[in-house]
Amino acid sequence: MPWIAAVRERQIESRRLVTDRAIVEATLGRSPRSVLDLGCGEGWLARALAATGIAVIGIDAIPALIEQARRAGGGDFRVMSYEDVAAGRLSEPVDAVVCNFALLGNESVAGLFGVIRSLLNPHGSLLIQTLHPAIACGDHPYQDGWRKGSWAGFNADFGDPAPWYFRTLESWIKLFPEHGLRLLEMREPLHPQTQKPASVIFIAQVAD
Numbered sequence: 001m002p003w004i005a006a007v008r009e010r011q012i013e014s015r016r017l018v019t020d021r022a023i024v025e026a027t028l029g030r031s032p033r034s035v036l037d038l039g040c041g042e043g044w045l046a047r048a049l050a051a052t053g054i055a056v057i058g059i060d061a062i063p064a065l066i067e068q069a070r071r072a073g074g075g076d077f078r079v080m081s082y083e084d085v086a087a088g089r090l091s092e093p094v095d096a097v098v099c100n101f102a103l104l105g106n107e108s109v110a111g112l113f114g115v116i117r118s119l120l121n122p123h124g125s126l127l128i129q130t131l132h133p134a135i136a137c138g139d140h141p142y143q144d145g146w147r148k149g150s151w152a153g154f155n156a157d158f159g160d161p162a163p164w165y166f167r168t169l170e171s172w173i174k175l176f177p178e179h180g181l182r183l184l185e186m187r188e189p190l191h192p193q194t195q196k197p198a199s200v201i202f203i204a205q206v207a208d
């Protein structure tokens with residue numbers, strides 16, 4: 001029924017407003033002069049950050065998305081996969097690496113964390129916004145593992161829903177110290193209607 005669609009769309013819209021603003025604010029809070037947007041998609045976050053004077057590199061594996069991002073401008077957009085990044089094909093260290101709803105795998109995430117310090121300047125920051133595990137878990141057991149594709153948290157550009165790797169909060173939090181990073185803060189932006197977390201944001205820094 002149309003009203004259901006209308007309600008849903010408004011919910012998605014308010015969610016986008018909450019999580020978009022949350023990741024922009026979290027990133028600006030680190031005062032970076034340069035940012036790498038991993039899995040930048042069509043580039044909205046890169047554009048929002050570039051508008052404040054930050055030099056942004058955006059990478060994504062999907063050429064059509066990078067093409068759209070380039071047309072809209074605002075950043076240095078490149079077709080590149082996380083596997084390319086993990087293999088050391090990015091050589092310009094930045095003040096902050098940002099991943100907005102873009103860490104969907106297991107091995108690919110392990111590969112990225114393996115090189116994250118080499119992507120960052122001393123005291124550089126890593127910011128990750130992702131689905132909140134307590135919400136995204138649904139009726140499944142609360143344990144790490146591959147889950148069937150879902151549209152939840154994905155934008156329309158993403159094509160067919162691909163399988164994604166569920167991580168518990170404990171598992172996310174362990175990733176940082178295992179890779180030479182100190183978790184500074186965890187944020188849980190609330191959905192204005194449901195008052196449940198719309199996402200979780202991890203803010204980490206290169207450990208001394």
Ligand SMILES: C[S@@+](CC[C@H](N)C(=O)[O-])C[C@H]1O[C@@H](n2cnc3c(N)ncnc32)[C@H](O)[C@@H]1O
Pocket residue numbers: 038039040041042043044045059060061062065080081082083099100101102103104108153154155158
């Ligand atoms: C849900 S979208 C989010 C896009 C963007 N960060 C945003 O906020 O709109 C996830 C993005 O991650 C990218 N991505 C996922 N796995 C990737 C990989 N292994 N290498 C490069 N990009 C990847 C996808 O192409 C997609 O654009």
